[in-house]
Amino acid sequence: MGQVFWKFLLAFWGALILAGTLVWAVNEVSRSTDDAAKPVWIGPQLRLVLGSAQLMMDSGGIQLLGDVLQRWEDDPMSRDKVLLLNQQGDDYLQREVPEHWAELLKEQPEYKVQDKTGQSWFLLAVPRHEFLLDWLRSGRGMAQASLSTQPTQKSIEPRGLEPPFDYKKSPRGIMPMPPIWFHPAFLLAAILGTSLLVSFWLAWYFASPVRQLKQALQSLASDHWLTQLGPKVTGRRDEFGAVARSFNQMAQSVEQAISGQRRLLHDVSHEFRSPLARLQILVGLARQTPSESAMVLDKVEAETQKLNALVEEILTYSRLESGAAAVKLQQVDLLELLESVAEDGRLEALSQHKQLLVKADTKVQVQADPDLLYRALENLIRNAIKFTAADTQVTVELQQQEQQVQIKISDQGPGVAHADVAKLFTPFFRGQSKKDGVGLGLSIAKRAVESCGGELQLHNLYAASGIACGFQAVIVLPLVLKT
Structure with a gap:
């Protein structure tokens, strides 16, 4: 794989990682800008948490509830920190509590449970703003949590509904070990692996045609002129x-x-x-x-x-x-130029018992090189005289249309095989003709007409019965607009 592939791979992978990091950072900033003093539990969640806390308080007292909250905090999968505060605003687990939380306790009386002595304890949850630091040490934290001691309260059986697991057989004492795919290290590896696979596919998708194009260019440079790229590209x-x-x-x-x-x-x-x-x-x-x-x-x-x-x-x-020929474009009287060519053509036609007829109703001006256009007309008229049948005539018609003029040179010869018409402009191609010539006349005529801004067309003429009855060359030139 070439350098382009690795550049694409690193670019896509870096972009995915950067995008993921930015999303995480925005999420953390938005969480941190929320009012951290407000609990995050509301509605049914609040009732479930307080009910569970009161159940633990009734079963094992404040010590059991504190042990559960400690294990909650030690759990690397927990993103929320739960504080257990007395009426003075001191945390049972002796964690640091913001100063204004004591005032908050007066405004949030529903967030409290009572122990067996009737003392009120308040439960407040706040997102962990230091989540990145907690996540980085999550492996050590999970190991410590899994090796922590059992609660000091012995033979404690919670009242009410049985939990969905046997907490006494759990290695955590209270909560079961989360599955491995919830471990942050596993999630990180999965994210990096997935982003790497996606980046690999994107890099291959974009680098593959570049590589094939490079190989094709190298093949073309090695004189393999038939080199072609495949349909996949x-x-x-x-x-x-x-x-x-x-x-x-x-x-x-x-x-x-x-x-x-x-x-x-x-x-x-x-x-x-x-x-x-x-x-x-x-x-x-x-x-x-x-x-x-x-x-x-x-x-x-x-x-x-x-x-x-x-x-x-x-x-x-x-x-x-x-394109090296010196083309001198100027206004040319097309009828005058055509009569000049036809004058010599008539003598050649008479010597072969043939006739040359020119049909032109009006004078027209075109922008052309007179020498090149003369040579093209001469070649086409002489070809028509050469191939028309004896005792027939060659007709030259000058027709003016909207913004162009057409010169039609028609003979009454055998025509040209349909497959050979497109080849007549090929240098040295003479088809089935065995007459004199080297096969450059039509090629030169075509280039001469194109140099004057026109077009040369060739086609067979057919009778009503569908039988070929001659051949026609048509020169199309743009008219000079009168101002």
Whole structure:
């Protein structure tokens, strides 16, 4: 168990002990602030005590009653001190009596019993204000009480009802030994043990998720990216559960980022391998057939241009992904920018016996980087021209809504497998297509649109019969509000 557990344990245990001590102290102070001169017996208790005292007085005289009161005081379980006072205010057991108690005897005549000679004796009970001191020496007091001598009065049989125990056989002479679980030492041990168990459970309850989180972080630091905290921690409905769930999400994000980096490195290596291999073949041909060196050099130049384009796309994607690209936002006339892209797209479409149609009713202004937005539109339109069927058209619609504008680019091609739609933004993913390209165009377009504060959506188009009849890319951009 770590240091956090022991800190929690000591803190909880100390708090419980302190709280118990404060409760005891407040109780003792409240008892001590009461009028100590007033007896604590009232009602039925008063009649029972006085009746029992008079019974003892009639049976054994003042000596028996005094012996019982002495044993009462010696009993560590008794919290009240009972004084037996004569009419002058002197205690029979020669204990110290407050000065004003003599006056109290005149005001409390009901607290008296009479001996055989007719002399009145007064019984007054007062809480023990020195209870802590009495409790600390309770073990010695009980031992002394259990070894005390029997009453000097012999063969005394109390009149009236028989007591619920045989006082002559009791080792105390008058009162039986209290059970062990009433002993203050036993009670103290029980209180400390219970508080320790409660503190142990609380410390374990709070320290356990901290320990598991620490182990998970150490595992994550050791490159175990799939580390996850179990449901015992994530299922908690407190802050520890929230932290555990956040940790699992963070670990998943880190794992996805690491996996993406590894996949990107693998894909980049794969994309470079083919053109480099072709360059090596062309160099070999040039050496074997010097007469065809001009043709070989043209092919080398073409492969070099492909490599340069690949490197440029990788660098562009990397800058957009990391946020290092210099984004220059400004007001852009979207219709004008769209017509500029469509002008080059129409020529490419005509060369493939296809058409490009732009539908736009009004001019709109957006806040965007014109170069990044141009590149995204160009990529999406060229993709649509590439995949639409021959003798069909690609439609580009510009629609203005409340506070945003949508650019819908639709083709009439075969569409994309439903399972692959979500993967189209993954770098170097080309799905089932075998056409030219490295699979970075859509990834770059998505990052470019997001850099302009917009969103790029992709989905298949379906006919009324439910058959796929094309594919559509939707760019959503916020409008520039006119002031």
